[in-house]
């Protein structure tokens with residue numbers, strides 16, 4: 001009787017172990033990459049620094065302006081995200097260049113430059129042109145600004161706020 005109890009406990013344990021191993025194996029099955037992060041320099045640093053506490057969906061799914069992104073990235077430091085000074089710079093640059101939204105009629109040159117992918121000097125000329133024109137009403141007005149690449153501006157359209 002005692003022996004039988006022992007055997008059934010062993011069998012139960014073995015069955016439990018098998019099902020947990022199966023569950024583990026299916027959770028670990030390779031999956032196609034599913035992030036919506038654009039391929040660009042700095043992405044691997046972001047993947048390393050920013051995915052241990054949450055997925056990349058929190059990063060790609062809610063739009064944020066440049067200053068709001070800078071605040072958000074800094075707050076991750078307070079939550080415990082870690083990296084070297086170069087890593088923090090790479091991650092912030094990646095996010096500003098590839099994800100941040102831009103208020104084209106309000107932003108200073110320092111925020112315009114990385115999103116529009118021009119030097120700060122060109123961004124200053126764009127801002128001066130903006131003031132002279134009384135603002136950009138639509139994307140076609142922005143394309144007229146000196147030094148900007150019209151084709152690139154089209155690809156940036158979903159990130160531009162007028």
Ligand code: HEC
Nearest residue numbers: 049050051052053054058059072073076079080081082091
């Ligand atoms: C040590 C854990 C940790 C790491 C690493 C981390 N985060 Fe977070 N993140 C959090 C927590 C906790 C929250 C939820 C905060 C809240 O709900 O207010 C969060 C929320 C966010 C949000 C949503 C914020 C909001 O207001 O809705 C964004 C965006 C984000 N993280 C970006 C990043 C980026 C970019 C990195 C890499 C630089 C990063 N996180 C690394 C812990 C982390």
